[in-house]
Amino acid sequence: MNDYANITQITLLVRRLDIGTKVIRVRQHSQENQLFKYRKYLSYPPKEKVKLARANMDGQPMFYGAVFSNFCINDNPRLTCLLETNKEVLDDTFVGKKDLTYSLWLNKREINLFVIPVFDSYPHPAKDFEWYYELWKELMQDDRINKEQINVLKELSRHFSLTGEKKEEEKKAEAPASNGKLILAVTGCPTGIAHTYMAAEALEKKAKELGYRIKVETRGSGGAKNVLTKAEIAEAECIIVAADTQVPMDRFAGKPVIQCKVADGISKAEELLTKAANGHASIYEAGGKAADDEEEGKDSLGHQIYKHLMNGVSHMLPFVVGGGILIAIAFLIDGLSVDLNSLPLDQRSNFGTITPMAAMFKSIGGVAFGFMLPILAGFIAMSIADRPGLAVGFVGGAIAANGTSGFLGALAAGFLAGYIVLLLKKICSKLPDSLEGTKPVLIYPLFGIFMIGVLMTYVVEPPIGALNTLINNGLNGLNGASAVLLGALLGGMMSVDMGGPVNKAAYVFGTASIAAGNYNIMAAVMVGGMVPPIAIALATLIFKNKFTADERKAGPTNFIMGLSFITEGAIPFAASDPLHVLPACVVGSAAAGALSMAFNCTLMAPHGGIFVFLTVGNPLLYLVALAVGSAVGCALLGVLKKKTA
Numbered sequence: 182m183n184d185y186a187n188i189t190q191i192t193l194l195v196r197r198l199d200i201g202t203k204v205i206r207v208r209q210h211s212q213e214n215q216l217f218k219y220r221k222y223l224s225y226p227p228k229e230k231v232k233l234a235r236a237n238m239d240g241q242p243m244f245y246g247a248v249f250s251n252f253c254i255n256d257n258p259r260l261t262c263l264l265e266t267n268k269e270v271l272d273d274t275f276v277g278k279k280d281l282t283y284s285l286w287l288n289k290r291e292i293n294l295f296v297i298p299v300f301d302s303y304p305h306p307a308k309d310f311e312w313y314y315e316l317w318k319e320l321m322q323d324d325r326i327n328k329e330q331i332n333v334l335k336e337l338s339r340h341f342s343l344t345g346e347k348k349e350e351e352k353k354a355e356a357p358a359s360n361g362k363l364i365l366a367v368t369g370c371p372t373g374i375a376h377t378y379m380a381a382e383a384l385e386k387k388a389k390e391l392g393y394r395i396k397v398e399t400r401g402s403g404g405a406k407n408v409l410t411k412a413e414i415a416e417a418e419c420i421i422v423a424a425d426t427q428v429p430m431d432r433f434a435g436k437p438v439i440q441c442k443v444a445d446g447i448s449k450a451e452e453l454l455t456k457a458a459n460g461h462a463s464i465y466e467a468g469g470k471a472a473d474d475e476e477e478g479k480d481s482l483g484h485q486i487y488k489h490l491m492n493g494v495s496h497m498l499p500f501v502v503g504g505g506i507l508i509a510i511a512f513l514i515d516g517l518s519v520d521l522n523s524l525p526l527d528q529r530s531n532f533g534t535i536t537p538m539a540a541m542f543k544s545i546g547g548v549a550f551g552f553m554l555p556i557l558a559g560f561i562a563m564s565i566a567d568r569p570g571l572a573v574g575f576v577g578g579a580i581a582a583n584g585t586s587g588f589l590g591a592l593a594a595g596f597l598a599g600y601i602v603l604l605l606k607k608i609c610s611k612l613p614d615s616l617e618g619t620k621p622v623l624i625y626p627l628f629g630i631f632m633i634g635v636l637m638t639y640v641v642e643p644p645i646g647a648l649n650t651l652i653n654n655g656l657n658g659l660n661g662a663s664a665v666l667l668g669a670l671l672g673g674m675m676s677v678d679m680g681g682p683v684n685k686a687a688y689v690f691g692t693a694s695i696a697a698g699n700y701n702i703m704a705a706v707m708v709g710g711m712v713p714p715i716a717i718a719l720a721t722l723i724f725k726n727k728f729t730a731d732e733r734k735a736g737p738t739n740f741i742m743g744l745s746f747i748t749e750g751a752i753p754f755a756a757s758d759p760l761h762v763l764p765a766c767v768v769g770s771a772a773a774g775a776l777s778m779a780f781n782c783t784l785m786a787p788h789g790g791i792f793v794f795l796t797v798g799n800p801l802l803y804l805v806a807l808a809v810g811s812a813v814g815c816a817l818l819g820v821l822k823k824k825t826a
Contacts, residue, residue: 672774
């Protein structure tokens with residue numbers, strides 16, 4: 182108010198709060214069964230926890246409440262408190278519950294309250310403020326109030342309104358800081374679950390420390406969020422693209438761009454931001470080329486191949502997960518409904534489709550599963566050659582799926598299709614501009630599909646099909662020590678980089694094995710990926726002196742991450758002490774994977790963690806493998822990690 186008063190003399194309505202006036206206040210519970218026993222917990226909030234709100238600045242406690250009104254139609258201060266503090270009341274999609282405590286306060290002295298003006302463009306949620314509104318309209322007609330005063334009053338109305346405009350604290354949370362260089366970023370990982378958001382959080386946190394403004398676009402499993410606008414791109418000093426999947430890049434043409442792995446966004450946030458702010462980035466040109474030869478603006482060949490592959494894998498996963506779980510449910514239904522040993526040998530091959538309910542699940546899951554390889558190849562090709570590559574890669578993947586080359590053939594088809602389309606683009610670049618519109622709808626698909634068909638039929642299918650058959654026969658024949666060794670290898674790989682290339686290689690191998698009918702491999706892969714977060718969570722509870730206070734607080738959440746098969750929950754701990762954490766997790770995961778194979782556990786669902794344990798073959802022994810692996814990892818963490826200072 183003082184700031185506004187210093188600008189100009191303004192007219193304000195004042196309402197007096199008489200002695201004895203009842204004020205209703207509400208506080209939300211931060212946890213279930215919470216009980217506020219003392220008045221201090223319901224009064225002014227602690228100064229250090231106060232953030233910018235409608236009538237206060239940061240660190241300025243304010244007593245917000247509602248009073249009974251003599252002139253308002255809706256005379257329900259409890260409802261007012263509820264609406265003011267809980268957006269979920271008006272959210273039809275909200276499911277759940279919230280605990281609140283109401284408190285009643287009596288005013289002990291007369292208090293004069295400013296009445297904030299209400300304008301049509303900035304409506305107040307209390308529509309029954311007509312009495313005030315009419316007074317304000319009369320004031321606006323007063324000759325003594327000039328245009329400058331009206332603008333100040335409108336600014337007050339905007340600042341304190343709840344609808345029509347976002348609250349100031351919300352705008353502050355969403356928008357970058359008002360000072361410092363603006364740096365934009367895009368993060369994305371193959372699964373779009375963990376790395377995407379961990380990199381975004383790391384960049385935002387470090388940018389705040391360094392005094393830079395930042396906005397991060399996340400391209401996760403739910404699609405692109407917080408998408409960068411044209412105006413923001415135009416203003417930005419630099420754009421950091423920390424992604425292992427394909428990101429729309431042409432919008433950054435003419436701007437300095439740093440491209441790197443999503444893992445670098447987590448572990449090298451400060452280095453990336455410093456490069457971006459100091460102008461040490463290459464200018465990005467449409468088509469993916471840098472205007473200069475600086476290393477920072479370019480991908481290595483290995484990272485390009487990995488990014489193309491992961492683009493295919495990330496788009497394939499929903500089909501694998503959805504279809505795989507539905508097929509697993511079909512086997513579960515038949516397993517609960519039919520005694521397999523009592524069936525004739527010629528009917529046992531129909532297991533999973535014997536009962537009508539199981540047959541329905543198997544049919545739907547099979548359709549989804551059938552898209553796996555075409556989608557994989559199609560989106561690898563699209564990552565290489567943009568949209569014209571999609572159809573060509575899709576056809577190549579379908580040929581692999583219907584032939585003998587399987588997963589390996591689909592991989593080859595994706596890369597071949599992408600580079601075939603790039604070749605066609607180069608050849609067609611010399612055609613007249615009048616034919617530009619025919620290229621993507623006629624030339625690329627016609628010649629591309631024909632070429633990939635010929636190559637897949639006569640070049641790829643024979644050798645890769647033979648190799649694929651050899652590998653599958655070898656996997657089916659694994660037993661004893663060789664199976665245990667493979668389980669240990671795959672389980673350990675899941676912990677080497679926790680969501681990175683090695684982890685993804687093991688996971689892709691597991692999903693490919695499901696398609697080939699080798700369900701024990703996926704079981705070893707998943708249990709190996711579940712161990713690191715659980716082992717770390719256990720260690721933070723047992724070996725408290727080996728972890729910082731922040732790590733101990735964050736530790737228990739890793740139980741949920743691990744049980745959900747989100748290995749990335751262990752990354753912050755591994756990043757802070759890789760030499761001690763990684764070996765412990767790798768050994769624990771290897772032990773779990775080896776035991777899973779030794780117990781002949783199977784898994785037909787490629788994701789889900791504990792939530793798909795009902796579809797696991799030998800589930801009790803699978804839990805034993807998980808428990809032993811987690812215990813081994815936890816014990817090694819206790820031995821290897823040093824005590825915190």
